[in-house]
Amino acid sequence: xxxxxxxxxxxxxxxxxxxCLLTFGSYxxxxxxxxxxxxxxxxLTCPNGTHHNGTGHNGTLDCVEGLGMTPAExxxxxxxxxxxxxxxxxxxxxxxxxxGNRFGVFVFSFLTVLGSTxxxxxxxxxGTPYLLPLMLTGRLLFGSGNGSLTIVQNRITAFWFKGKExxxxxxxxxxxxxxxxxxxxxxxxxxxxxFGIQWTLWGGTVLCVLGFVSAIVVSVLDKLGTKQLGxxxxxxxxxxxxxxxxxxxxxLRYWLLVLTIMFFYNGVFPxxxxxxxxxxxxxxxxxxQAASYIAGAVYDSSLVLSAAVGILIDYIGLRGVFxxxxxxxxxxxxxxxxxxxxxxxxxxxxxxxxxxxAAASMWPSIPLVVPQATLGTAMGLATSVQMIxxxxxxxxxxxxxxxxxxxxxxxxxxxQQMMIFxxxxxxxxxxxxxxxxxxxxxxxxxxxxxxxxxxxxERGRQPVDTAPLLDxxxxxxxxx
Numbered sequence: 287x288x289x290x291x292x293x294x295x296x297x298x299x300x301x302x303x304x305x306c307l308l309t310f311g312s313y314x315x316x317x318x319x320x321x322x323x324x325x326x327x328x329x330l331t332c333p334n335g336t337h338h339n340g341t342g343h344n345g346t347l348d349c350v351e352g353l354g355m356t357p358a359e360x361x362x363x364x365x366x367x368x369x370x371x372x373x374x375x376x377x378x379x380x381x382x383x384x385x386g387n388r389f390g391v392f393v394f395s396f397l398t399v400l401g402s403t404x405x406x407x408x409x410x411x412x413g414t415p416y417l418l419p420l421m422l423t424g425r426l427l428f429g430s431g432n433g434s435l436t437i438v439q440n441r442i443t444a445f446w447f448k449g450k451e452x453x454x455x456x457x458x459x460x461x462x463x464x465x466x467x468x469x470x471x472x473x474x475x476x477x478x479x480x481f482g483i484q485w486t487l488w489g490g491t492v493l494c495v496l497g498f499v500s501a502i503v504v505s506v507l508d509k510l511g512t513k514q515l516g517x518x519x520x521x522x523x524x525x526x527x528x529x530x531x532x533x534x535x536x537x538l539r540y541w542l543l544v545l546t547i548m549f550f551y552n553g554v555f556p557x558x559x560x561x562x563x564x565x566x567x568x569x570x571x572x573x574x575q576a577a578s579y580i581a582g583a584v585y586d587s588s589l590v591l592s593a594a595v596g597i598l599i600d601y602i603g604l605r606g607v608f609x610x611x612x613x614x615x616x617x618x619x620x621x622x623x624x625x626x627x628x629x630x631x632x633x634x635x636x637x638x639x640x641x642x643x644a645a646a647s648m649w650p651s652i653p654l655v656v657p658q659a660t661l662g663t664a665m666g667l668a669t670s671v672q673m674i675x676x677x678x679x680x681x682x683x684x685x686x687x688x689x690x691x692x693x694x695x696x697x698x699x700x701x702q703q704m705m706i707f708x709x710x711x712x713x714x715x716x717x718x719x720x721x722x723x724x725x726x727x728x729x730x731x732x733x734x735x736x737x738x739x740x741x742x743x744e745r746g747r748q749p750v751d752t753a754p755l756l757d758x759x760x761x762x763x764x765x766x
Contacts, residue, residue, distance in 0.1 A: 298446045301507045302455055306462035307500035308391060308439050311493030312398045312432040313466035315405075318490055319363050321474040321578045323563045325483050326360050328352020352483070353412045357696070361684030363425050364559045368677030370426045371433030372670045378434035379666015382441060388505040390438035390662075395494075395501035397431025402494045406487035433673060435497075437665040442508060444653040444661055453605075456650040457596025460642075464589040466493070471582025475575045536664060539655045539729060542722040544668045546609055547648050548675035549715035553616060553708045554641055556679040558584055560687065560704070564623075565630050567695050580631050587638025588645070595646040605654075606723040606733040608647035612640045613715040620712065624705030651733050675711075682707060 319326055328351050382390040405424025411417045439459060447455035470490075478486045561581035565572050572580070599605060619637045622628045649668075656664040686703050687696050726733045 297507075297511055301446055301504060301511060302443065302458060304500045304504040304507060305439055305442050306459050308395060308435055308497050308504065309432065309459075309463045310466040310500075311490070311495070311497045312402075312428070312435065313463040314470045314493050315398075315402050315428065315490035316367070316432065317467055317470050317558065318474055318487065319360065320559050320562055320581065321471055322352075322478055322483060322486070323360060323560070324566075324574060325352035325478060326355050326363075327357060329354060353409060353417060355418070357687045358684045359418060361559070361680050361687070363421065364556070365677045365680040365684070366422050367425045367429035367432075368555075368673040368675075368680060370429035371673035372677060374430045375433045375437060375666040375669040375673065376663075377666070379437050379662040379664070379669070382434075382438050382662035382666070383660060387438050387442050387445075387508055390434065390441075391501040391505055394431045394435040394438060395498045397427055398435060399431075399491065399494045399498050401425065401428025401431055402487075402491040406484065406491050409484045409487050429673075433669050434666075435501075437662060437669055440649065440652075440665050441662050442504065444650075446511075451596070451600055452653065453599040453646050453650045454593065454596035457592040457594070457599075457642075457646045460645050461589050461592040464585045464592065467585040468582055468589050471578050471585065475578050536660075536667075537655055537729075539722060539725050539733070540652065540664060540668075542718055542725060543609075543648065543651055543655065544671045545718040546613075546715055546722055547668060548672045549711050549718060550613060550616070550644050550648070551672050552675045552679045552711040553620065553715070554584070554637065555676050556683045557620075557637070557708055559680065560683060561630075561634065563696070564701050564704075568698060568701055569627065569630055580634055583631055583634040584638040584641060587635050588642045591639060591642040592646060595642050596650075599643075599646050599650070603733075603735045605647040605651045606719070606726050608643050609651075609719040610716065610723060612644040612647070613712055613719050616640045616712050616715075617709065620705045620708040624702050624709070654732055679707075679711065 378390070378394065401424050403424070405421050405428060408417055408420030408424055411420060440456070443455045443459055444452065474486060477489060558581060561584075562574070562577045565577040565580055566574065599608065616637065619633045619640070622633050623630065652664055652668060653661055683704055686707065687700050722733070
């Protein structure tokens, strides 16, 4: 018999594939500064015989030639990305709800291309007053696009997979994004050694162009798919009803979930941004390339585990429980880094595992506690709060690590203070995640049920939610 449902499944995963490619290149670009931190903070010129710029070491190792940024300026590259996201994604989420996914993927993927282009262009102005303003402008535009692009990516995933392997779909999306990050940590240092920092940044821009092409493809697939299912008009009608005032009706569970996400990510992203240099400063015997590999193990673990973790969470539920567990199990990571000399690879792999479970349990929980019609707005607010936290954390880390000069080696006590700050964020994450579980239990325990079970209950409570219309397809092709 004609497997109409099978055709829908095939189509959903085709949409998912191109949806995943949206952020592959931008995630590669995001952490290029982390891999090349010494080059960003390096001296503008080096005396003869003291220069080293790759994995090998020669001469006296006194000088690294680079762009001449201070630690504060370097961390500002991450802070401005986060602050831009915090402002832009609120409006972006609302516009996506009002104007649709196709509008979002086109505009925001274009902004990532424009931002990465200006960022790469800025590197050609080292030693001039134009370097920092150009690179900050590039990160600002890049952040405006990438954070907002993640919202529309999540909205598309939630629409096509709500009630159908939702955590798996989010896990696969995260794996593709993390693949970009992993490849960055594996190849960027080698590329820089061979071609220099300018061409390395331009290579990242090319990968962002790949995301723009994918945006065009996923727009076409989304339009054809919703039209084939007869849902295009329904979605447009629901979008017209979305108002900015709807924000005040978002439930307490949602806000506790948002704070849990923010505090957890406050420990992950600022750490990864400085991890490569931290490893070289604290532990002996690590080259820049080896340090970048170890720092990238956070993303390696996530790449390998995300899809499998998604399947597990779809099967057993317990999203709220996993949120608490991830926070608790992250505490030893920063304790080991702060107070011991246990090989750093242990901590980065460990953090990657807890990060995988956190991402697969926290973000897919948002569609379960808010209506589909306001999902873009909810995702935008969640991303905004997350980025506010990360932006503040990056500024604090920059202050902790020093602001006066691009010292070749940052004192160990400063790194220890940074790790204690990471621990404080993790403790706050434990408190908010426990509160989330308490409130969720009082309101039916949706987060700790399987996706399909909670989806059925949500369908009964939210008659205007359009995504469950995809859950069942009759043999004649009609939507039940």
